[in-house]
Amino acid sequence: MKMLAIDTSTHVLGIALADEQKILGEYTTNIKKNHSVRLMPAVESLMKESGVVPEELDAIAVTTGPGSYTGVRIGVTTAKSMAWALNIPLYPVSTLQVFAQNGLGFPGLVSPLIDARRNQVYTAAFSGSTEQNAVTRQMKDQIILLPEWLKVLEQTQEKILFVGEDTGSRQEQIRERLGSRAVFADWMGQTIRPAEIIRVARTAGEARDAHTVVPEYAQLAEAEKNWQKAQSGRSE
Structure with missing residues (x-):
């Protein structure tokens, strides 16, 4: 079973790829650069270097937070899109x-x-x-x-x-x-080691349909709080 792991929930960008016996590849940076620009090129590069094509993936695991609102959203959205396109299960894992x-x-x-x-x-x-x-x-x-x-x-x-x-x-x-x-x-x-995402997913995780996985922020994002406050003021 080949599984891809994605983590963008903090400043660190982490990706791992493993089969049932070993880690095929792992990529980590902690340089506070834009995850949205760098994530997919990093995934593509790691999979190419590991000799794995997307159709060979059996599952994807992703950290769903809590953490950076923008970072969590980028990782979860990317993982959901890939899992949906490949018709494979998605494992949500707590950061x-x-x-x-x-x-x-x-x-x-x-x-x-x-x-x-x-x-x-x-x-x-x-x-x-x-x-x-x-x-x-x-x-x-x-x-x-x-x-x-x-x-x-x-x-x-x-x-x-x-x-x-x-x-x-x-x-x-x-x-x-x-x-x-x-x-x-x-x-x-x-920092998180990306391969640990796969270990947690396999040991204690639950395979989910991609559509049911959502970010876990542990609180409302600032934009949501402001929106709710504005709506509350209008209803008074």
């Missing part, structure tokens, strides 16, 4: 769960962090200890003020490994609250 794979095997909780502005983070909690090559979800994906999230984690009494792109700038704030219970991933744990 936070794939980030948490960086903590696979950690003897405690794994908490991925993605900046959501105004001292808020997109986050969740997973158990790093597993026998199935995938972390186990303990708390749902959510957007929350970081101090409030640290209060939640305080109650667990476990060591917590923080992974993801927003860990570096938050270390002092986290240590003040959790002390030695806070552990931080190194630079390798600050």
